[in-house]
Amino acid sequence: MFKKLLSSIGIGAATVDTRLEESACVPGGTLNGVVHIKGGSTEQSVDRIYIFFNTLYKHEVNDKTTYSTFTIEKILLNEAPFMIGPEEVKEIPFTIDVPFNTPISVSQSKSWIETGLDIAQAVDPKDEDSILVKPNQAQQVVLDVLDDIGFRLKKADTEMLPARHRSGRLPIAQELEYSPNGTSYGRKLDELEVVMLQTESSLDLLIQVDKSVHNLGSLFADLTGTDESTHRLSYTNAELTSPERIRRDIEALIERSI
Numbered sequence: 001m002f003k004k005l006l007s008s009i010g011i012g013a014a015t016v017d018t019r020l021e022e023s024a025c026v027p028g029g030t031l032n033g034v035v036h037i038k039g040g041s042t043e044q045s046v047d048r049i050y051i052f053f054n055t056l057y058k059h060e061v062n063d064k065t066t067y068s069t070f071t072i073e074k075i076l077l078n079e080a081p082f083m084i085g086p087e088e089v090k091e092i093p094f095t096i097d098v099p100f101n102t103p104i105s106v107s108q109s110k111s112w113i114e115t116g117l118d119i120a121q122a123v124d125p126k127d128e129d130s131i132l133v134k135p136n137q138a139q140q141v142v143l144d145v146l147d148d149i150g151f152r153l154k155k156a157d158t159e160m161l162p163a164r165h166r167s168g169r170l171p172i173a174q175e176l177e178y179s180p181n182g183t184s185y186g187r188k189l190d191e192l193e194v195v196m197l198q199t200e201s202s203l204d205l206l207i208q209v210d211k212s213v214h215n216l217g218s219l220f221a222d223l224t225g226t227d228e229s230t231h232r233l234s235y236t237n238a239e240l241t242s243p244e245r246i247r248r249d250i251e252a253l254i255e256r257s258i
Helices: 002-008 137-149 216-224 243-257
Strands: 015-020 030-038 044-061 064-076 082-084 089-097 111-119 126-133 151-160 172-180 189-198 202-211 228-236
Touching: 015 111, 015 126, 030 044, 030 111, 044 089, 064 089, 137 151, 137 189, 137 202, 137 243, 189 243, 202 243, 228 243
Parallel strands: 044 151
Antiparallel strands: 015 030, 030 089, 044 064, 044 082, 044 111, 111 126, 151 172, 172 189, 189 202, 202 228
């Protein structure tokens, strides 16, 4: 009885450790691993095993910038409750899909897997594992084009996506901020902000052009925020095999904006 009481407050309770086959993944890909559960000093009932796909997003709280956890997806691993005996070890293999639009691991962007056991009348054990999210093939095409044009990634943040751009997607999106890197654009614009919104069959680019301040007229535009113009480019997966077209489209919209 005393052991059960201790387990209910987390002393001598079951523990969980998720072991990933590899920590790197890509949006739209899969992540494989095993949930390793070890019983404590007394028998306990594990009602549910959850895996949370988490990331950090930036937002304002009382006029101050802060970062909070956003759960991209919550995945239930077990069909029914089960008992775990004292010192007993159970291993539950899993394969989970990495959601499209999961932020790429650059700059301030961070994602991780959290595993939790739902144990009745007890402190729920949990485990966290960092993951490295690399660009998938379609995203890499866009990133290579931006690099080829002459833009350098300055920083990246994940923020809440305006409702008009969600369309069934995640309510968050990663914004990549680029600066001109020794090109002719350096005299005409301050930065390029790029958001990639992807599905299984397509990828949309939201591109915002922030013009440079070079005269009184453009200074006024900068102060009022009217120097920024946002464009949307949409591509099917087949069209994403043509970097030349994407480059022409991006260069054309920049020229129209400056």
